Amino acid sequence: MSESRNELPTGPAARREALDARYGGTIPAGDGPWNETLAVLLRHRSVRAYDPTPLPAGTLEMLVAAAQSAATSSNMQAWSVVAVTDPSDRAVLAEVASGQRHIEECPLFLVFVADLSRHARIAEAEGAVLEGLPFTETFLVAAMDAAFAAQNAVVAAESLGLSTVYIGALRNDVERVAALLQLPPGSAAVFGLCVGTEAARSNAGVKPRLPQAAVLHRGHYAPAADMAALPGYDAALERFSGAQERRAYTWTQRVLTRLGTLRSLAGRDGLRAALERLGLPLR
Amino acid sequence: MSESRNELPTGPAARREALDARYGGTIPAGDGPWNETLAVLLRHRSVRAYDPTPLPAGTLEMLVAAAQSAATSSNMQAWSVVAVTDPSDRAVLAEVASGQRHIEECPLFLVFVADLSRHARIAEAEGAVLEGLPFTETFLVAAMDAAFAAQNAVVAAESLGLSTVYIGALRNDVERVAALLQLPPGSAAVFGLCVGTEAARSNAGVKPRLPQAAVLHRGHYAPAADMAALPGYDAALERFSGAQERRAYTWTQRVLTRLGTLRSLAGRDGLRAALERLGLPLR
Numbered sequence: 001m002s003e004s005r006n007e008l009p010t011g012p013a014a015r016r017e018a019l020d021a022r023y024g025g026t027i028p029a030g031d032g033p034w035n036e037t038l039a040v041l042l043r044h045r046s047v048r049a050y051d052p053t054p055l056p057a058g059t060l061e062m063l064v065a066a067a068q069s070a071a072t073s074s075n076m077q078a079w080s081v082v083a084v085t086d087p088s089d090r091a092v093l094a095e096v097a098s099g100q101r102h103i104e105e106c107p108l109f110l111v112f113v114a115d116l117s118r119h120a121r122i123a124e125a126e127g128a129v130l131e132g133l134p135f136t137e138t139f140l141v142a143a144m145d146a147a148f149a150a151q152n153a154v155v156a157a158e159s160l161g162l163s164t165v166y167i168g169a170l171r172n173d174v175e176r177v178a179a180l181l182q183l184p185p186g187s188a189a190v191f192g193l194c195v196g197t198e199a200a201r202s203n204a205g206v207k208p209r210l211p212q213a214a215v216l217h218r219g220h221y222a223p224a225a226d227m228a229a230l231p232g233y234d235a236a237l238e239r240f241s242g243a244q245e246r247r248a249y250t251w252t253q254r255v256l257t258r259l260g261t262l263r264s265l266a267g268r269d270g271l272r273a274a275l276e277r278l279g280l281p282l283r
Numbered sequence: 284m285s286e287s288r289n290e291l292p293t294g295p296a297a298r299r300e301a302l303d304a305r306y307g308g309t310i311p312a313g314d315g316p317w318n319e320t321l322a323v324l325l326r327h328r329s330v331r332a333y334d335p336t337p338l339p340a341g342t343l344e345m346l347v348a349a350a351q352s353a354a355t356s357s358n359m360q361a362w363s364v365v366a367v368t369d370p371s372d373r374a375v376l377a378e379v380a381s382g383q384r385h386i387e388e389c390p391l392f393l394v395f396v397a398d399l400s401r402h403a404r405i406a407e408a409e410g411a412v413l414e415g416l417p418f419t420e421t422f423l424v425a426a427m428d429a430a431f432a433a434q435n436a437v438v439a440a441e442s443l444g445l446s447t448v449y450i451g452a453l454r455n456d457v458e459r460v461a462a463l464l465q466l467p468p469g470s471a472a473v474f475g476l477c478v479g480t481e482a483a484r485s486n487a488g489v490k491p492r493l494p495q496a497a498v499l500h501r502g503h504y505a506p507a508a509d510m511a512a513l514p515g516y517d518a519a520l521e522r523f524s525g526a527q528e529r530r531a532y533t534w535t536q537r538v539l540t541r542l543g544t545l546r547s548l549a550g551r552d553g554l555r556a557a558l559e560r561l562g563l564p565l566r
Binding site: 019022023031032033034035036037038040041042043044046056057058059060061062064065066068069070071072073074075076077079080081082083084085086089113117118119121122123125126128129130131132133135136137138140141143144146147148150151152154155156159160164165166168171181182183184187190191207209210212214215216217218219220221223226227230237251252254255256258259260261262264265268269271272275282283 | 302305306314315316317318319320321323324325326327329339340341342343344345347348349351352353354355356357358359360362363364365366367368369372396400401402404405406408409411412413414415416418419420421423424426427429430431433434435437438439442443447448449451454464465466467470473474490492493495497498499500501502503504506509510513520534535537538539541542543544545547548551552554555558565566
């Protein structure tokens with residue numbers, strides 16, 4: 001169950017506990033800074049079961065203010081967000097996402113949109129041409145703008161004792177999502193986000209991540225570091241998944257399953273062509 | 284100048300002030316939640332002048348722990364980060380980024396890497412093939428994973444009274460950055476991040492964003508909302524840029540300048556071809 005903001009543990013013991021949970025006991029906690037916001041960040045868990053209780057008034061607006069406060073490339077603000085309210089729309093989105101029912105259950109479901117349509121509307125109104133629009137770079141800016149913004153919304157929600165989970169599986173069929181939400185040409189959904197209070201039946205835990213030595217490089221990239229860290233992390237994730245999920249798996253197994261076959265892309269091998277049809281060619 | 288964590292203003296007046304700054308006075312503050320983490324999020328400013336003072340011990344490790352705590356698609360953790368320490372490397376990166384000298388000046392400069400090379404190394408060690416790697420979808424996952432992670436690092440840094448600025452201009456020449464940092468095939472820098480204490484000479488302010496009505500859609504996307512909000516936002520940004528930057532500009536002018544010509548992409552119209560040469564084909 002989620003804790004309210006005032007119950008957040010503080011102090012060195014809480015810091016050590018948070019780091020142990022995040023790294024599955026593979027990291028010495030050492031010395032370093034700690035505060036309430038760091039506690040919010042470290043304790044993130046992806047939650048897939050929600051109470052239907054509506055969020056307090058003003059919550060959505062504050063999440064969006066937090067999202068808009070994130071940096072955005074050249075202040076282009078190349079993203080939008082749709083709060084999907086209609087239950088039948090939610091049902092379609094859950095179907096696109098291979099039946100994830102928390103999309104229907106959560107009190108707030110947001111779809112984040114990489115959005116270059118606004119700039120196109122402005123150019124049209126001004127009688128101008130935007131030569132820079134139809135490029136991989138510009139779509140990437142829009143997708144990363146959406147990601148920066150959404151992550152701020154996640155941190156804001158979790159600071160308020162709410163829980164979240166990203167829904168990348170909306171990309172299984174970006175054209176169906178675009179038609180449903182009436183997205184204009186030049187825009188596409190890049191992911192969804194469930195927000196709400198964690199249901200009592202939820203058992204979501206803090207998932208261990210790769211040791212820092214595998215991810216953080218000093219000076220230059222050192223490819224040997226992650227292979228050395230792999231056996232320990234495989235064991236940590238196997239313990240976690242065995243306790244938390246339907247069956248235990250190592251990270252190595254997960255990587256080979258998730259990226260091994262075209263089938264596991266669940267239709268997303270057609271993403272580039274679909275984006276082009278939505279007015280987002282990746283030159 | 285940055286404030287330490289304990290000097291953060293709280294209470295309804297602080298909430299109203301934060302919303303007024305973020306929206307340039309275009310939004311009624313209304314009622315809604317507020318806490319210290321929301322205050323950290325709302326007061327974000329991109330800072331381009333730093334004290335050279337080294338960061339306190341343990342800061343880098345805590346920023347990376349915050350970054351790794353962000354959600355990552357299917358737990359693929361498809362990103363890495365390089366802390367660039369060598370002054371001559373910093374000078375090269377500043378040159379790639381069209382001479383942004385804060386890259387050389389800040390005590391901590393991080394390069395965030397969309398990284399599918401780790402999965403390729405695992406597959407090679409296991410004698411497996413990853414059919415899912417060479418797709419737009421998979422690169423997009425890696426780039427957005429890097430963005431979620433980096434945004435958590437930004438929030439962590441700002442919660443500690445430090446300042447930050449993203450450096451998207453590393454994408455002006457991703458191949459030069461990859462060679463410099465010895466990035467393996469299957470990985471590419473997607474942006475940099477300066478972290479440090481704001482210099483006394485800095486005058487960075489909270490930049491106003493588009494009104495919420497332009498960005499937040501309820502139920503379905505409504506293209507008319509942003510065009511209606513545009514004149515007010517043009518005026519707000521013109522006031523802000525006139526006070527804070529070398530010359531005043533409206534948002535409409537900024538959009539037409541930034542996206543109007545191929546030249547303004549500063550070489551990034553070649554990004555897709557460069558990614559392919561780095562082992563990241565966007566099928």
